[in-house]
Amino acid sequence: MDILKIEIEKPADMNFILGQTHFIKSVEDIHETIVTTNSNMKFGVAFCEASGPALVRFTGNDDRLIQIAKDNAIKIGCGHSFIIFLENGFPINILNAIKNIPEVCTIFCATANPVQVIIAQSEQGRGIIGVIDGVFPKGIENDADIKNRKEFLRAIGYKLN
Numbered sequence: 001m002d003i004l005k006i007e008i009e010k011p012a013d014m015n016f017i018l019g020q021t022h023f024i025k026s027v028e029d030i031h032e033t034i035v036t037t038n039s040n041m042k043f044g045v046a047f048c049e050a051s052g053p054a055l056v057r058f059t060g061n062d063d064r065l066i067q068i069a070k071d072n073a074i075k076i077g078c079g080h081s082f083i084i085f086l087e088n089g090f091p092i093n094i095l096n097a098i099k100n101i102p103e104v105c106t107i108f109c110a111t112a113n114p115v116q117v118i119i120a121q122s123e124q125g126r127g128i129i130g131v132i133d134g135v136f137p138k139g140i141e142n143d144a145d146i147k148n149r150k151e152f153l154r155a156i157g158y159k160l161n
Helices: 026-037 063-076 091-099 143-155
Strands: 002-007 015-021 042-048 056-060 081-087 104-111 115-121 126-133
Touching: 002 126, 015 091, 015 115, 015 126, 026 042, 026 056, 026 081, 026 091, 042 063, 056 063, 063 081, 081 091, 091 104, 104 115, 104 126
Parallel strands: none
Antiparallel strands: 002 115, 015 081, 015 104, 042 056, 042 081, 115 126
């Protein structure tokens, strides 16, 4: 067995969700879930089929985001994995709805950080072991950092003033 490290390729500030599901119908279910949860969100979804034709299936409402999703999905190449790239919203806006799709098994990450996907590859195929999301901690927050965190959350509207 080989262990691989695959870098997610995307614009630096673009958010994405990486997960695993178990059925080809997930492609359409993810699409429908996103548009009914946040109709202004632009997105691209790609899904690695794990049997039969074993194709990368895709959908979305933005050609550029669909292409980014397809490019990353084929690089990852793990059966039943899916990846969603999004704009005009954040993972927090759709994450619980995605988790509630009956065939979604797990979410590995939801982030805009640089991500490395750690993959095991055998003669049968590939599977995601986990992800490296972002960088090492640089320290522990102090009082000024706490103040900045709280101000940031209020400035972007996620907490009340």
